[in-house]
Amino acid sequence: xxxxxxxxxxxxxxxxxxxxxxxxxxxxxxxxxxxxxxxxxxxxxxxxxxxxxxxxxxxxxxxxxxxxxxxxxxxxxxxxxxxxxxxxxxxxxxxxxxxxxxxxxxxxxxxxxxxxxxxxxxxxxxxxxxxxxxxxxxxxxxxxxxxxxxxxxxxxxxxxxxxxxxxxxxxxxxxxxxxxxxxxxxxxxxxxxxxxxxxxxxxxxxxxxxxxxxxxxxxxxxxxxxxxxxxxxxxxxxxxxxxxxxxxxxxxxxxxxxxxxxxxxxxxxxxxxxxxxxxxxxxxxxxxxxxxxxxxxxxxxxxxxxxxxxxxxxxxxxxxxxxxxxxxxxxxxxxxxxxxxxxxxxxxxxxxxxxxxxxxxxxxxxxxxxxxxxxxxxxxxxxxxxxxxxxxxxxxxxxxxxxxxxxxxxxxxxxxxx
Numbered sequence: 555x556x557x558x559x560x561x562x563x564x565x566x567x568x569x570x571x572x573x574x575x576x577x578x579x580x581x582x583x584x585x586x587x588x589x590x591x592x593x594x595x596x597x598x599x600x601x602x603x604x605x606x607x608x609x610x611x612x613x614x615x616x617x618x619x620x621x622x623x624x625x626x627x628x629x630x631x632x633x634x635x636x637x638x639x640x641x642x643x644x645x646x647x648x649x650x651x652x653x654x655x656x657x658x659x660x661x662x663x664x665x666x667x668x669x670x671x672x673x674x675x676x677x678x679x680x681x682x683x684x685x686x687x688x689x690x691x692x693x694x695x696x697x698x699x700x701x702x703x704x705x706x707x708x709x710x711x712x713x714x715x716x717x718x719x720x721x722x723x724x725x726x727x728x729x730x731x732x733x734x735x736x737x738x739x740x741x742x743x744x745x746x747x748x749x750x751x752x753x754x755x756x757x758x759x760x761x762x763x764x765x766x767x768x769x770x771x772x773x774x775x776x777x778x779x780x781x782x783x784x785x786x787x788x789x790x791x792x793x794x795x796x797x798x799x800x801x802x803x804x805x806x807x808x809x810x811x812x813x814x815x816x817x818x819x820x821x822x823x824x825x826x827x828x829x830x831x832x833x834x835x836x837x838x839x840x841x842x843x844x845x846x847x848x849x850x851x852x853x854x855x856x857x858x859x860x861x862x863x864x865x866x867x868x869x870x871x872x873x874x875x876x877x878x879x880x881x882x883x884x885x886x887x888x889x890x891x892x893x894x895x896x897x898x899x900x901x902x903x904x905x906x907x908x909x910x911x912x913x914x915x916x917x918x919x920x921x922x923x924x925x926x927x928x929x930x931x932x933x934x935x936x937x938x939x940x941x942x943x944x945x946x947x948x949x950x951x952x953x954x955x956x957x958x959x960x961x962x963x964x965x966x967x968x969x970x971x972x
Contacts, residue, residue, distance in 0.1 A: 612698040614638065616685055616744070617930040619759060619923055620674065620708035620716065621645060622654055622783065626923060627681040629688060630930050632702065639688040641681035646673035647715065652804075653783050654711040658725040661715065670715050675741070678704075682742050703745040705933030707762035707925040709784070710734070710751045717748075729754035736944070747933055753949040755799035760786045761944065762928025767890055767921065770795060770945035774887040775880070777871070778924075779910075781806045781814070781895050785867050788947065789874045789886070796877055796948045800870045805856070805863035806895055813850075815898035817860050820848045822903035825968055832968045834861050864909045865965030871910050872971070873955050877948075883911045892924045908971040 612631070619626045622645060629639040647670045650660040661667040685701060692699045706716075710731050714721045717737065723730035737748035749758035763778055764770055771792055778788040785802040788795055806814040824830035829837050829845065834857050836845065844853035875883055889910065891899055897920040905915035921927075952958055965971060 613700045613702045614685075614689065615702060615930055615933045616682060616704040617926050617933065618678065618681070618704060618706040618708075619762075619925040619929060620678075620706060620712045621759070621925075622709065622712065623648070623652075625674070625677050625681070626926055627678075627685070628926060628930065629685040629701070631699070632934055635930065635934075638692070638699075639685055641684050643677055643680070645712075646677055649673075654709065655725060657715065658711060658721045661721045667715070667718070667721070671718050674712070674716055679742050682744065701744065703747060703933055704741060705929040706746065706748045707759045707929040707932075708748070709757035709759050710754050711757075713737070713748055713751065713758060724754050749929065749932055750944050752797060752947040753799070755784060756786055756788075756797045756947065756949050759925035760788060760797065761947070762926075762932065763890075763892055763921075763924035764788060764795065764928070764945055764947075765931050766924040766927035775878075775885055776888045776890060777874075777886050777914075778890045778892060779867065779871075779896065780892040780924075781867065781899075782893060785863070785870065787867070787870050787874060789871075789878055789880075794878070794948070795945055796874055796950065798870050798874055798950045798952050800866040800952055802863040802866050805859035813898075814863075814895045815900065816848060816850050817852070817856060818864070818907060818909065819900045819903040820850060820852055821857065821860060821968065822900075822906040823847070824852070825907065830857065830968070834858060834966070834968055860907075861966045861968065864904075864907060865962050868908050868910060868965040868971045869958065869961045870952055872961055872965075873950070873952055873958065876957075877950060884913045886914060887917065889914050889918045890924070891918055891920045892922070894922075896920045897922055905970055907968045908965060910971065912970045 614629055614631050617628045617630055625643050625645050627641040628637050630637050647657055650666060650670055651657045657670065661670065682704065689699045689701055708716065711721060711724055714724065714732060719732040723732065731751065731754050734751045734753070736750040739746050739748070749761050751757040752761060760778070760780060763780065767776070767778060769776055769778065769788065769790065773791060775789065775791045780786045781802065783802060783804065783806065784799055785806070786797065786799045788797040790796055805817060821830065824847065825832070829840065835841065836854055836857065841854060844851055880886070891897070899918070899920070901915045901918040904910065905912045
């Protein structure tokens with residue numbers, strides 16, 4: 555019965571859980587890297603008035619998200635937010651390490667730090683050149699489109715490497731950034747704004763996500779989860795926002811063909827079929843060599859990585875709720891899932907293995923690239939400071955919390971967390 559059940563996880567040559575990787579014929583591949591995926595979340599952009607409206611009639615912004623893995627850019631019209639062009643590429647700094655800590659270590663060499671700065675600037679310039687060519691075509695059609703500014707959202711390490719700041723303080727306790735303030739500079743003869751960060755590990759990309767979701771304006775309490783190698787989370791409303799970051803490891807980024815969303819959904823299925831126990835042990839004969847399921851070769855190593863990653867997130871959510879004074883997680887009205895993995899995540903499966911409390915499974919909404927949307931909003935009006943004030947965010951170091959270790963160990967169990 556077990557083998558028959560595993561075989562049923564496949565339908566032809568198509569995985570049961572689609573990640574949009576393109577390996578299967580006809581699989582969906584929405585643009586969640588460079589798009590704000592939640593349709594109808596905000597019906598329209600508030601119309602500009604006065605001087606801003608005159609200047610923005612056909613003007614555009616280059617909105618940028620510099621991620622650790624991917625750089626995503628959009629050319630957008632200021633007045634109505636229409637996306638006129640997109641550009642994305644792998645972050646060329648990956649040659650110096652897949653995660654921020656590896657790049658911080660590499661940047662101890664002045665030569666490597668300068669090379670990383672040059673590489674990311676060249677990638678950005680490639681996108682800007684493409685956008686300017688696009689605008690040239692539009693101008694031939696008697697439009698007055700002008701690229702007014704570039705607005706960048708990025709995590710704190712990416713900002714430091716871009717600006718040539720000293721990153722040494724980011725690599726060890728007490729994790730002191732050289733600068734967290736908004737930056738106003740000029741790149742490629744273009745007025746450039748870089749969003750401020752909140753801490754060494756809660757950067758401008760998360761601040762941009764808060765803006766995109768209007769968390770600082772809402773009466774209801776919501777939770778933002780950005781799931782990746784570093785899992786960032788923000789909880790709160792217009793009265794108070796608190797945030798934390800946790801090292802989730804490689805499980806949420808995927809290992810070869812083992813994608814994070816697949817991993818959680820398939821793990822939940824293995825639990826249901828009793829091929830995996832709550833401690834994370836695969837049943838024989840799969841313990842040694844793993845099991846092929848849903849188009850993925852699932853090994854004991856992947857399961858362990860998932861346990862550590864999901865426990866880190868669950869622990870962070872629990873501690874943030876305690877810090878915020880929420881005695882009942884049902885007080886959270888919405889869980890915003892940012893990034894590509896959030897788009898593909900099966901929320902029920904995630905709750906079944908304990909990524910977040912069961913009560914939140916039906917309250918999740920995938921929002922795609924919220925950082926890119928927030929960058930656009932931040933730069934939409936010329937006088938940014940008077941329109942979009944940076945929200946006050948309390949940032950906690952989870953590892954310093956007295957219950958962290960116990961909560962983390964408890965969270966390793968593969969069952970719904972409380």
